[in-house]
Amino acid sequence: xSKIIASAAIRGxxxxxxxxxxxxxxxLEKWGPEQEVGFPDTAYYxxxxxxxLGIPVKKMSDMKPxxxxxxxLLPPPVKEKTALPYLAPALDAGMATFFAEEVIExxxxxxxxxxxxxxxxxxxxxxxxxxxxxxxxxxxxVEFVDGSAPxxxxxxxxxxxAEIAKKxxxxxxxxxxxxFMCAEHGGKRFSEQLxxxxxxxxxxxRLVSYGPDISAAVFAMGFACRVAMAFGGIKPGDxxxxxxxxxxxxxxxxxxxxxxxxxxxxxxxxxxxxxFPTIADTPxxxxxxxxxxxxxxxxxxxxxxxxxxxxxxxxxxxVTVASVPIPVSYGPAFEGxxxxxxxxxLECGGGRTxxxxxxxxxxxxxxxxxxxxxxxxxxxxxxxxxxxxxAIRVEVTGRKMQEDFEPILERQIHHLINYAQGVMxxxxxxxxxxxxxxxAVAKGFKLSDLGKILHAKLHQDFGAIFDKVQVxxxxxxxxxxxxxxxxxxxxxxxxxxxxxxxxxxTDTFYSCTxxxxxxxxxxxxxxxxxxxxxxxxxxxxxxxAFEINPTGPNQPIPKGDMLDPKLGQWKGTNDFVLNASxxxxxxxxxxxxxxxPMTTCGCCECIAAVLPMCNGVMTVNRDFMGMTPCxxxxxxxxxxxxxxxxxxxxxxxxxxxxxxxxWLSGDGGxxxxxxxxxxxxxxxxxxxxxxxxxxGIPNFIDMIADETIGTTEDEILPFLxxxxxxxxxxxxxxx
Ligand code: SF4
Ligand code: ZN
Numbered sequence: 001x002s003k004i005i006a007s008a009a010i011r012g013x014x015x016x017x018x019x020x021x022x023x024x025x026x027x028l029e030k031w032g033p034e035q036e037v038g039f040p041d042t043a044y045y046x047x048x049x050x051x052x053l054g055i056p057v058k059k060m061s062d063m064k065p066x067x068x069x070x071x072x073l074l075p076p077p078v079k080e081k082t083a084l085p086y087l088a089p090a091l092d093a094g095m096a097t098f099f100a101e102e103v104i105e106x107x108x109x110x111x112x113x114x115x116x117x118x119x120x121x122x123x124x125x126x127x128x129x130x131x132x133x134x135x136x137x138x139x140x141x142v143e144f145v146d147g148s149a150p151x152x153x154x155x156x157x158x159x160x161x162a163e164i165a166k167k168x169x170x171x172x173x174x175x176x177x178x179x180f181m182c183a184e185h186g187g188k189r190f191s192e193q194l195x196x197x198x199x200x201x202x203x204x205x206r207l208v209s210y211g212p213d214i215s216a217a218v219f220a221m222g223f224a225c226r227v228a229m230a231f232g233g234i235k236p237g238d239x240x241x242x243x244x245x246x247x248x249x250x251x252x253x254x255x256x257x258x259x260x261x262x263x264x265x266x267x268x269x270x271x272x273x274x275x276f277p278t279i280a281d282t283p284x285x286x287x288x289x290x291x292x293x294x295x296x297x298x299x300x301x302x303x304x305x306x307x308x309x310x311x312x313x314x315x316x317x318x319v320t321v322a323s324v325p326i327p328v329s330y331g332p333a334f335e336g337x338x339x340x341x342x343x344x345x346l347e348c349g350g351g352r353t354x355x356x357x358x359x360x361x362x363x364x365x366x367x368x369x370x371x372x373x374x375x376x377x378x379x380x381x382x383x384x385x386x387x388x389x390x391a392i393r394v395e396v397t398g399r400k401m402q403e404d405f406e407p408i409l410e411r412q413i414h415h416l417i418n419y420a421q422g423v424m425x426x427x428x429x430x431x432x433x434x435x436x437x438x439x440a441v442a443k444g445f446k447l448s449d450l451g452k453i454l455h456a457k458l459h460q461d462f463g464a465i466f467d468k469v470q471v472x473x474x475x476x477x478x479x480x481x482x483x484x485x486x487x488x489x490x491x492x493x494x495x496x497x498x499x500x501x502x503x504x505x506t507d508t509f510y511s512c513t514x515x516x517x518x519x520x521x522x523x524x525x526x527x528x529x530x531x532x533x534x535x536x537x538x539x540x541x542x543x544x545a546f547e548i549n550p551t552g553p554n555q556p557i558p559k560g561d562m563l564d565p566k567l568g569q570w571k572g573t574n575d576f577v578l579n580a581s582x583x584x585x586x587x588x589x590x591x592x593x594x595x596x597p598m599t600t601c602g603c604c605e606c607i608a609a610v611l612p613m614c615n616g617v618m619t620v621n622r623d624f625m626g627m628t629p630c631x632x633x634x635x636x637x638x639x640x641x642x643x644x645x646x647x648x649x650x651x652x653x654x655x656x657x658x659x660x661x662x663w664l665s666g667d668g669g670x671x672x673x674x675x676x677x678x679x680x681x682x683x684x685x686x687x688x689x690x691x692x693x694x695x696g697i698p699n700f701i702d703m704i705a706d707e708t709i710g711t712t713e714d715e716i717l718p719f720l721x722x723x724x725x726x727x728x729x730x731x732x733x734x735x
Contacts, residue, residue, distance in 0.1 A: 073092040094269030177206070346386050351433075392413065510557060531660070601643070606680070
């Protein structure tokens with residue numbers, strides 16, 4: 001710990017303890033040792049003393065042993081030459097400070113019973129609320145436990161102006177935090193500034209004007225101690241548990257505004273015992289991690305427009321957004337709802353325009369939580385039925401955030417947007433497809449609401465892994481294409497992480513049942529060599545998703561006994577699919593589209609189909625709009641095979657999967673491939689080339705037909721014959 005802070009805190013503690021001793025002596029002489037003392041209407045006595053020392057201070061003489069403890073705890077003032085460490089003595093000094101302050105405040109109640117209002121609200125002539133009685137405490141304290149209030153900001157001093165005070169207070173309220181206020185700076189107090197700015201203060205608005213002096217800071221600490229005792233079941237005197245309980249559960253911090261006096265330092269040091277860090281607006285020395293608070297202990301010189309955000313970061317506060325603030329109804333009930341034909345106001349993606357979704361992590365200082373920016377036209381700028389390109393880039397940051405989690409968060413966009421009434425979402429990555437209905441727009445829905453949804457819901461569902469999220473939405477082609485390029489590079493990197501793994505090297509596959517809202521019996525079995533058919537979930541992603549959410553849609557599947565190595569069937573995968581498909585599907589091949597193929601849902605990137613004449617297979621990607629040799633366009637194929645059914649001869653799969661070794665290996669593998677759209681061929685060229693070399697036919701890519709050769713079996717067959725395509729001489733694909 002900084003020597004400056006430690007010596008100031010210790011000096012401050014000495015002053016406060018001396019004051020308490022003096023007060024005690026005077027009070028003892030005046031009222032005698034039997035005089036009852038305490039805070040009003042509470043069963044917790046002087047709560048910090050009770051919680052930490054286990055001493056119920058009931059009468060004047062009970063204060064004596066407490067003050068003795070203060071003396072014992074007080075370290076000698078730091079001399080110029082004293083060596084490290086400073087932390088432990090400063091923490092002890094801080095603890096003594098709180099005991100002494102409770103003594104001081106208890107005596108004040110005796111001397112001036114009406115000094116505090118003793119109720120929830122301020123009075124016309126008195127804004128100081130004092131210690132919460134047990135009625136107020138129970139009502140408010142429970143909010144610290146049920147999650148409606150994550151914690152409190154203890155504001156000490158005053159902001160430079162009433163307006164700044166108001167802004168900070170509102171920002172804290174928006175984070176559902178209580179604001180506990182005390183002490184003055186420059187003749188002003190934060191509570192008084194709020195009143196001056198016309199803000200309603202008191203317990204009901206969570207802006208609690210505890211008292212005018214620094215000693216009122218102890219009411220905040222007492223409140224935290226009582227929460228641990230009352231709701232955490234922690235016994236009085238079990239100080240270690242009380243401190244840990246608060247460190248782990250009460251998201252509190254100290255926010256000194258203005259010059260930090262020795263007494264303030266003493267209080268701040270005391271709060272560190274509970275894991276409550278200090279975030280200051282003045283350039284006091286910083287105390288970075290040393291192991292008591294979750295992260296830093298003292299962070300200083302933070303500008304007022306950043307101080308709340310900084311505090312939230314330093315304390316590791318998880319933001320919860322209670323409801324999704326959009327003008328249409330929201331919930332799982334609307335997930336399966338479709339937006340069709342006449343009803344379409346706006347359409348983005350789905351092959352009609354470019355569309356892309358990306359979640360990336362950024363540095364802490366690059367993300368402003370809750371920011372949503374729409375760059376380009378919004379619904380009010382278009383006539384229905386309109387179309388816009390769209391890029392949704394969700395930027396997250398957090399101390400627990402890992403790159404591995406990006407695809408997991410990204411895949412949530414699909415169902416989270418679907419939950420909005422009148423908004424439909426299909427696909428993901430660069431094949432996303434959004435429709436907004438006329439009804440939704442009539443209610444006031446705008447594209448920025450997509451961002452609000454993502455902010456609120458990602459916090460709710462995945463708050464454990466990130467701290468802040470902002471959403472950028474682009475609807476101008478150039479910007480969309482820029483994000484598209486960025487996204488494709490990232491998808492490539494994500495996919496490559498799985499490259500070296502094989503199905504044989506793991507005993508565990510993963511399930512994905514995320515698509516069951518649209519396709520109730522659909523189950524993706526994801527193995528290292530068979531990525532999910534949407535292309536968004538590979539084995540690594542499923543593993544990470546299971547880590548984040550152990551009861552979610554990605555469950556580990558122990559492979560169990562191998563039943564058929566060629567088709568890729570295991571006892572474990574069959575059992576799992578039977579159960580997860582609600583008894584609809586009993587057997588599933590990971591490597592075949594002919595025998596027990598896996599179900600296909602509507603978000604597959606590609607669909608493969610048998611071409612009997614060519615004794616091979618073709619595949620087509622979603623963005624290819626043209627006719628294919630199986631006689632159907634992608635949309636028709638998706639319509640007939642994509643509802644979660646098993647359709648032998650057809651199979652949904654990801655683009656990436658085509659160049660994985662196990663792709664259709666039960667049916668002859670890559671060598672069966674006789675046709676695919678040219679764009680897809682080019683997109684996969686590098687990886688395909690490697691595979692071709694691996695299988696010993698380096699020029700195999702050139703043997704595969706595409707739409708420039710033909711779009712019917714008749715048209716492509718002569719080409720295949722000329723190239724001596726291996727499929728022509730393989731055993732019959734129809735078995
Ligand atoms: Fe999961 Fe499969 Fe749906 Fe992709 S297609 S989200 S892997 S169920
Ligand atoms: Zn799906």
